[in-house]
Amino acid sequence: MPTDIALTVIWVLPFLASLVAVAIPRGARDGAAWLGGTVAGICLLATLALYPAVAAQGAVRSGLDWIPSAGLNLSFRMDGLAWLFCVLITFIGLLVVLYARYYMSPKDPVPRFYALLLAFMGAMLGLVISGNIIQLAIFWELTSLVSFLLIGYWYHRGDARDGARMALIITGTGGLALFVSMLLVGHIVGSYELDDVLASGSLIVEHPLYPVTLILLLVAAFTKSAQFPFQFWLPNAMTAPTPVSAYLHSATMVKAGVFILTRFWPVMSGSDLWFWIVTYTGLITLIFGAYTALFQRDLKGLLAYSTISHLGLITTLLGMGTPLAAVAAIFHTANHATFKASLFMAVGIIDHETGTRDVRKLSGLRRFMPFTATLAIIASAAMAGVPLLNGFLSKEMFFTETAIYDPNVFVNLSLPIGATIAGMLSVAYSVKFVHGVFFGPPPTQLEKTPHEPPPLMRRPIELLVLICLAVGIIPGITIGPYLASAVTSVLGTETPYYSLSVWHGFNLPLVMSIIAMVGGVAIYVPYYRRLRDVDGAPLIGRWRGQRIFERMLVTLTNRWARKVIATFGTQRLQPQIFLVVLLALAAGVAAGWARIGQLPLPDSFDPVLGLVWLVGGISALAAAQQAKFHRLAAMILMGGAGLATCLTFAWFSAPDLALTQLLAEIATTVLILLGLRWLPKRLPTPDDVTWKVRIRRYRDAGLAALVGLGATVASYAIMTSPAPEGISDFFLTNAYSQGGGTNVVNVMLVDFRGFDTLGEITVLGMVALTVFALLRRFRPAADSASRPEQQQVLDDMANGAGQQVADDFLRIPALIMNWMFPVVIVVALYMLLRGHDLPGGGFIAGIVMSLAFILQYMAGGTRWVEDRLRILPVLWIGWGLLLALMTGLGAMALGAPFLTSAFAYWDIPLIGKVPMATALLFDLGVFALVVGATVLMLIALAHQSIRRPKAASAPTPKIREGLDKWN
Amino acid sequence: MELTLALAIGVLAGSGVYLILRPRTFQVIVGLSLLSYAVNLFILAMGRLRMDAAPILSGANANPADYTDPVPQALVLTAIVIGFAMTALFLVVLLAARGLTGNDHVDGTGN
Incomplete structure (x- = not known):
């Protein structure tokens, strides 16, 4: 329908042209002006062409469903009033475009000017022809925003920035008031469509919410149309280029306020x-x-x-x-x-x-x-x-x-x-x-x-x-x-x-x-x-709205804000974590308090498990107590708790978890061991334990005890209540028939929840690269930049031959570790291949494989290994991710959804029937990525010890040209 | 059995929370590890405790009632690997902060 098209052109074209104008090169004044003029001209013609229809029908409408369920539609409606405004906007817009072509200096970024001018034209046209009052409020805000950008067009001038900010704050506040007012009108009338609102008669005036609605509407109109006491922003907006003042701040935008008053005049x-x-x-x-x-x-x-x-x-x-x-x-x-x-x-x-x-x-x-x-x-x-x-x-x-x-x-x-x-x-x-x-x-x-x-x-x-x-x-x-x-x-x-x-x-x-x-x-x-x-x-010159506004602004955003931050804010981590934990605890208690009910008494006790957790629990508590002054001890104790966890997994029918936990435990230990060397030496000094510190410790211990108690009660309550009907049976029933594997956990990881795993390995790869990137510019603190004390002691003992002495440590275990290299690799591959049917899989095999490499580093030293072996972990990560992705995409190429797996049995001579699933390829990708990520992190950290990096004394860290491939 | 595990989760969680409230970065890293043990065990416990019922099917026609719940296990397996990655990242951030600030306080301002 032609009226539809004309209405759409009127509000869409200026925005599109605005985007185009942004892309116009800076110097092309004429191009931008032609674009602006053409668009304004087309919009003017479209408006004029609509006149017969407007005059005959009263209003022409066009619309698009947007969120019909919420009563929000893109709806446009041009009646006589909107038509008159459209003519003003497009006609004066056209003249302003022409005028600005000569007014603007060639030194100014003219395309930006026209882009903003066109965007404003679109916003203003959208405002006057809005057929939905929420949409009207949105266009209203848009005009405020573009006006802000146009007032601040010469943003190198302080007065332009101030004027723009003031205009935005005042008109933006009005915009919020308008939005609330429109919501209220919609609530009273029961519809956000302007047609319904205008047809509502005296409904709004008689409603008890009328005063609030009216005041908010008036705040919006008065701020926009610079009515007392909000008038002071308009003179300050005169810092805008004159075409903008002519267009926005006299002819069109400031009329939006009186437009809205006129629009709602019949019903309010x-x-x-x-x-x-x-x-x-x-x-x-x-x-x-x-x-x-x-x-x-x-x-x-x-x-x-x-x-x-x-x-x-x-x-x-x-x-x-x-x-x-x-x-x-x-x-x-x-x-x-x-x-x-x-x-x-x-x-x-x-x-x-x-x-x-x-x-x-x-x-x-x-x-x-x-x-x-x-x-x-x-x-x-x-x-x-x-x-x-x-x-x-x-x-x-x-x-x-x-x-x-x-x-x-x-x-x-x-x-x-x-x-x-x-x-x-x-x-x-x-x-x-x-x-x-x-x-x-x-x-x-x-x-x-x-x-x-x-x-x-x-x-x-x-x-x-x-x-x-x-x-x-x-x-x-x-x-x-x-x-x-x-x-x-x-x-x-x-x-x-x-x-x-x-x-x-x-x-x-x-x-x-x-x-x-x-x-x-x-x-x-x-x-x-x-x-x-x-x-x-x-008489009234001293009493200036601007001064009052500025004082309020300073008080609100500077003085009060600072006071609030000083009173309630903190940049310290500990109070923040304390509050987070406290809130989590409160939320947990609030949610669980009523539902706990009568807890049953324990019906069974396993002395072995009890013993395991006697050790594990003591380890955890001791780790907490030792972590400040005895880091190595704390780490060993933490490993004890980890092993107890690992045993528990095995105990309660989770062999995959037990394996993964064990291996991750080893990798974590190696990792932290490599990092310990860079931490400062810390000796207990009893005199700095003040009462304040002591009270804080008791307070934290109290909170920790409460959290522990809460966790105990919650887990006990859940474990002793019957399991609800979950989704587990689906996986158990279909793992073999649809996934082709008997290890349900693995089938879930590589098949049913393959997309999840893909996301997870992506995260793992990103973490490894981040670790690598952070370590490239690693600067140790001055007091840990020199060789560790132990090595220096050796140096002194052997007259400068400390390195050789250190090399001779652990000769026999090192030899065994060398021999173990192929064995561990075979174990890794075995874990990978059997993963689909028995405990194992890509994650487990990947960590095993990376441990094979780490063992060599430990046995032979970094230089010895890298003379003989080129491990390219970044390539492992890349290929792994690519393989996993390709497996998924391969399924799509065959017409199945992403990551669908297929499987079959192959008869291999001598070995017999071997299950082959495409999930194995996916798992291979997981494997490669885990190997790459783990090795990258461990080796990058290990390399810091042989890099002899400069201490972080220089205030501006410079990037060192890489001497070896790790830097 | 359930009580043992529940107490274990509580002790791990309590030790972890105490440590993440401490001022030194190394204490926080140990605390996070302990806390993640607690959380992993808690998730496993969501599937209720079964012994000798690993979700490794013995044949094509398996009876779901014979096996433990595999869903928490799949979740925890993911959590362990991500926990490892988190520890690594945190460790490196910790080291970088220690290098830049010269101390190992969580706010970078202690002594």
Whole structure:
């Protein structure tokens, strides 16, 4: 369907183009600009093409199911209001792209600029055409994020970074508020679809959660649209490049706040709460912005405060709650976008051509840039509300609405008087802008002589000013129908009669306009010399939101955060582990307390097992006690506990585990023995055991005892309760028929759970490589860099022949170890081959095989072995992993799922029937990897002793060029 | 029998926890090893204790009731190998930290 396609193009294309723009080389300004312009143009055309459908049907929709179960769908919906915004976004976007082509310096990374601009366009379009309110909140956040990146575009400037951060914090907070508000709306209405929400009538206003929902929505709208008291981020966002200010911070993004108010106006306005908060926030902002704008030296600052003021005007209108006010709000939104964007662009040109935006340095530019001056003067007149320009019409509507009689005296007086004062002020600052910049004597403080910009840079302003005039003179023809469809989409059947004609007769609003005009000039003329030099508004200039914000930021993120970290945080490991263990214990107790029930008394006792664990338990406790000062003893004791574990495995029908445990125990022992040499010498010094240390030890011992008790109770409770129906029977029944092996554990590892094993050996390989990499740059501490004390003693004894003495140790066992080499290899292969049917397998065989190598190292010494044998453990790891992977992929090649195994029996002469399963190939891969990983780790560690590495005294470790193959 | 093993698990776990709370890296490595013994035995115990019932099938038509539960065993076998790898990695990190900081305190700042 064409409307579907057009809607999709509108929100997808800018994002896609943004990705493309990122890839454009830095210098290609024209390419990026063409891309941006084309995309904006296509989106504009797509929007325009949708108008007939929007006008006829009220709204066009398109959608994609995303998470239908959660009510989350990608849904897009364009009605009259969204259409008007889309036109603003794409049309002004197009002009800004053109303008930026000339504004941006060739030195800037222009493609990044266009990428962000396009991303913003996509986000903003997505926001206004969202048909789902959650999705709307997401696009809303996206506009805040892109705005942050665009404000910080010149990120080498500190003020740009600060402004960007401030904008992000303020608008991002608003985004969170909006998200919660949308969740509440969805909760109240029962649907997240905008159509359902808009059709809900007075449901939301009557709901008890309405105040919360409304306040959150207003926080979002006020932060985004820079309403008091959140207005201060907008002037700081002026550090962005001027095209960004023109586009995001006057024409489009800041309108998102009033857009959302307009969007939800039909279902959320009409309450007293809405009226008072929205109207008076708007009115305060309106007057405050206009007042402050009058005292700005920086032209962009002036325009920023003027934008705040105009946004306040729109907000006031929306707050009043009458249908006519809503019409005026929508109308003024469009008008403001046109004249303010053109003014920003004009200021950009002035800045570009004169090098300054300071109103004190500028004057008389009319003579140097007559065209730009004329355009800017017309746009300023529109801003001031001069008749025959678009600003006049909507301002007149505003005056009309404020002048309506209200029974409340305060409202009846404050609204028209406030509006007139603001009107006077806005005339005054418009006159200040025009008179200060374009009239008067020629400027004297400029570094270069200003002149007209390139014609194409002026073209966007010309177009916008033309629209200001056209709408101002013949509103009925130019904007009438589009405004009507936008208004109808918001007000529906409530749409009032309104007249867009320029002349309404001599009435109160006209009198207010005249007072504003005359009053504005009357303010400016007597004081213009003083206004020129002043910076910051009198009376309220010191009370700056920015200062308060910064102080809050420092307090929250620095002072308080530090205090919290100092109070509750620690960088020390021990308290952290203590807390983790404590929490684990608490969780275990909380989960198990009620379920333990009555524990049965033990019904059997095996004295042999009891003896084994008498030894094992004492070993464990002694290891815990000895580990600080007697590392070797602790290690031997730990081995004792390990052996008890190993025996227990064998005892309770787990031969594979017993074998693996035994071998892993040996490898671990060798490993730690190799490492002990680098640890510092530690002697017991009784005087440093303070009370604090002692208490900590008792506390830890207490926790350990509790954990031990908990583990005992839990395991006893489980062991004495009947086993539940598990998945074990499946493996026992099918191991032989489907896996072709009788050792069920092995069949599970290489067949049923082969993928798991593949992951495990990958981890093992990675660990080995990490160990190797860490040891390449190993620097021992200074006090353990020299030869160990024992070797030095030998040196002294044998007059420097200590190495020979050491070599002569263990001659006979070394010879036996040499002879054992082939035997151990045969054992390893036997373990590997029988693994499928009897205890054994790749893991066990792999460790056995690596022990064969280690034995040779122990017997002959590193140099002796490496002169005779080239072990390439990294290749073993690589081939092992590859073989395991290939076995799995081979199954896929034959059409079976990954790692499916096949098996058959081969009749080999003399040997007989031999079971052959592809699982054996997989196990071979496991074997090779385990060999490689274990040998790599052990040998890399062993090599540190012969490397004579430098002590780690140098502050910057340098990579030594490898002298032997281990470095 | 069950009580013996339960006590063994408790003693191993207690010793391990005490050691991982200690300030020296070597104590922590021993503690982790002891703790992993405890955990491995605990997992094995999940399958309940059977003697002389190793999951090595005697023929094609096996009765599952004659054998012990193989699932915990497969899990523990994996755990033992990974435990070995963990010990190796931890040992090397410990040595590197000792080289860089000059001491063997877990925070790298002790004496």
